[in-house]
Amino acid sequence: DAGVIQSPRHEVTEMGQEVTLRCKPISGHNSLFWYRQTMMRGLELLIYFNNNVPIDDSGMPEDRFSAKMPNASFSTLKIQPSEPRDSAVYFCASMAGFTDTQYFGPGTRLTVL
Amino acid sequence: QKEVEQNSGPLSVPEGAIASLNCTYSDRGSQSFFWYRQYSGKSPELIMFIYSNGDKEDGRFTAQLNKASQYVSLLIRDSQPSDSATYLCAVNGAGGTSYGKLTFGQGTILTVHP
Numbered sequence: 001d002a003g004v005i006q007s008p009r010h011e012v013t014e015m016g017q018e019v020t021l022r023c024k025p026i027s028g029h030n031s032l033f034w035y036r037q038t039m040m041r042g043l044e045l046l047i048y049f050n051n052n053v054p055i056d057d058s059g060m061p062e063d064r065f066s067a068k069m070p071n072a073s074f075s076t077l078k079i080q081p082s083e084p085r086d087s088a089v090y091f092c093a094s095m096a097g098f099t100d101t102q103y104f105g106p107g108t109r110l111t112v113l
Numbered sequence: 114q115k116e117v118e119q120n121s122g123p124l125s126v127p128e129g130a131i132a133s134l135n136c137t138y139s140d141r142g143s144q145s146f147f148w149y150r151q152y153s154g155k156s157p158e159l160i161m162f163i164y165s166n167g168d169k170e171d172g173r174f175t176a177q178l179n180k181a182s183q184y185v186s187l188l189i190r191d192s193q194p195s196d197s198a199t200y201l202c203a204v205n206g207a208g209g210t211s212y213g214k215l216t217f218g219q220g221t222i223l224t225v226h227p
Contacts, residue, residue: 042217042218042219
C-alpha cells in the first residue's frame with residue numbers, strides 16, 4: 001500500500017501568490033483530513049471530508065483558504081493569496097470507515113516569503 | 114483553557130527507564146483517545162488508542178485512561194534512544210459531525226539518553 005501521498009513536499013512562494021497542495025488518500029478510505037502544524041499552534045485540523053463531502057471546515061483560518069475533494073482519490077487545499085503567516089507544514093490524513101485510525105501523509109512544507 | 118493539554122517537556126530519561134507522558138482533556142463527551150509519535154521532520158504515526166477506562170498494553174507501551182479525571186497517559190517501558198520523539202495526545206470528538214475530528218495537544222518532547 002502506497003500510503004497517503006502529498007505533493008509537493010516542499011513549496012516556496014512569494015506573498016500574494018496562489019498555492020495549491022494536493023493529497024491522494026489511501027485507496028478505500030472514505031474520510032480525509034487536512035491539518036496544519038506550526039511551532040506556535042501545534043497540529044490543527046483545518047477541514048475534513050467524509051465520502052467527498054466537507055463535514056467540518058470550522059478550522060479553516062479565513063476565506064483565503066479553500067479545499068475540495070472532487071473524487072474519492074484526490075483532494076486539494078488552496079491558499080489565495082498566500083501570506084507569510086501561512087508558512088507551516090500541511091498534512092493530509094485519511095481514515096477508513098469508522099475505524100478511528102488516521103494515517104498521515106508525509107506533509108508539505110510551505111514557506112511564504 | 115486548551116482542549117487537550119500536555120506538558121511540553123522536554124522529558125529526559127535514561128535508556129532502560131520508564132517514560133511517563135501525561136495528557137488532560139476538557140470535553141467530557143470525548144469517546145476515544147490516541148497517542149501519536151512524531152519524529153523530527155516526519156509525520157505523526159499512531160502508536161496506541163484507548164476507549165475504556167483502565168490500562169491497555171501493547172508491547173513496551175501502556176496507555177491509561179481515567180474518564181472521571183479526564184486524564185490519559187502513556188507509559189513507555191525499557192525506553193530506547195529510538196523512542197526519542199515528540200508524543201502527541203489526541204482526543205476524538207463526542208460524536209455526530211465531531212466524529213473523526215481529532216484535537217491534538219501541543220506534544221511532549223521525549224529524549225532517551227544512553
